[in-house]
Amino acid sequence: MEAVLAEGGRRALRGYGGALLGGAVIVAAFFYADALNFARYRDALPTLWALLADSLPPDFSxxxxxxxxxxxxxxxxxxxxxxxxxxxxxxxxxxxxxxxxxxxxxxxxxxxxxxxxxxxxxxxxxxxxxxxxxxxxxxxxxxxxxxxxxxxxxxxxxxxxxxxxxxxxxxxxxxxxxxxxxxxxxxxxxxxxxxxxxxxxxxxxxxxxxxxxxxxxxxxxxxxxxxxxxxxxxxxxxxxxxxxxxxxxxxxxxxxxxxxxxx
Structure with a gap:
């Protein structure tokens, strides 16, 4: 019984370790891609809105x-x-x-x-x-x-x-x-x-x-x-x-x- 519990504990630790490693890789990827640099989003919406305004109404001529x-x-x-x-x-x-x-x-x-x-x-x-x-x-x-x-x-x-x-x-x-x-x-x-x-x-x-x-x-x-x-x-x-x-x-x-x- 103790051996079964010990094996279950080791599997749980491996699972937690894998989850932590996966989470660390995801966070690192976001940092590396500069996706968490929120200053770069400051002008994004106004720029997109200006492009949308310039594209309306659609020209089907x-x-x-x-x-x-x-x-x-x-x-x-x-x-x-x-x-x-x-x-x-x-x-x-x-x-x-x-x-x-x-x-x-x-x-x-x-x-x-x-x-x-x-x-x-x-x-x-x-x-x-x-x-x-x-x-x-x-x-x-x-x-x-x-x-x-x-x-x-x-x-x-x-x-x-x-x-x-x-x-x-x-x-x-x-x-x-x-x-x-x-x-x-x-x-x-x-x-x-x-x-x-x-x-x-x-x-x-x-x-x-x-x-x-x-x-x-x-x-x-x-x-x-x-x-x-x-x-x-x-x-x-x-x-x-x-x-x-x-x-x-x-x-x-x-x-x-x-x-x-x-x-």
Whole structure:
């Protein structure tokens, strides 16, 4: 009994020590980022208010010229997500622990980690240098970064498959194809569809940001408006982007609902 109590006390001390260390790291990070220097916030609200006043009312006078950039942004997000999904599916299956060769799985996990560790903007800069300006480097940048993220998600989904239904079907003479069709796919497809749609929604916003590095789309129009101090036009573009992203979120939620209902 005393040994059990002593072990419980040591675990509690380790827990408290870990919590204190984590808290110290968080406080140090805030100090290092100068987030606790409250003097720097003194003029923040007046400055933001002045920028907001300069951007109202929104100027939609050039709305006719925004159709093509907006279509480029949507095309980048769709193409980047499709390419990433096709690439991430086999990579995720190989990377899943316990589902394949250990060395190959470790190598693919390292590759996926490397791909997603490079920010999408950096991928955009690299592909702009490689293939020039326009939506093409944008969709390639989205595809690379999304492959790393979706590959990780797919691998984790496969790792959490319940093996018992497959074992039961196999014990009754079911083939590997039958196990995959009737026990594995019903478990993973709804979650894979869910994370893929979420990634598409993310890529719509990310495609806007890639306009900063010359990857085209509505983001380039927004950056140009800011550079020219056309804050009213910039506000109009922000409202358009907000509307498109909100619409994409609604479409994604509807698709997820439809897919889950039919699964």
């Amino acid at each position: 050039r709305w006719r010229s925004w159709g093509r950039p907006l279509a480029e942004t949507l095309a980048m997000s769709i193409c980047g997500t499709v390419i990433a999904t096709v690439a991430a599916a086999p990579l995720g299956a190989i990377a899943a622990r316990g589902s394949g060769h250990r060395i190959a799985g470790a190598a693919v996990r390292l590759m996926l980690n490397t791909i997603r560790s490079i920010p999408g903007v950096v991928w955009g800069v690299l592909f702009v240098a490689a293939v020039g300006f326009g939506p093409l480097p944008g969709l390639l940048a989205l595809a690379c970064h999304s492959t790393g993220m979706l590959g990780k998600f797919y691998a984790e989904i496969i790792e959490h498959v319940d093996p018992m239904p497959g074992d039961a079907l196999r014990s009754h003479g079911g083939s590997r194809l039958a196990v995959l069709r009737f026990t594995v796919l019903p478990q993973i497809l709804p979650r894979i569809a869910d994370v893929t749609l979420y990634r598409w929604e993310h890529n719509v916003r990310a495609a806007t940001v890639l306009g900063v590095v010359g990857a085209g789309g509505i983001g380039l129009e927004l950056v140009t408006a800011f550079h020219l101090f056309e804050y009213r036009e910039a506000m109009a573009l922000i409202l358009v982007i907000l509307g498109v992203v909100s619409l994409i979120n609604l479409i994604g939620a509807w698709l997820r609902g439809r897919f889950l209902a039919s699964a």
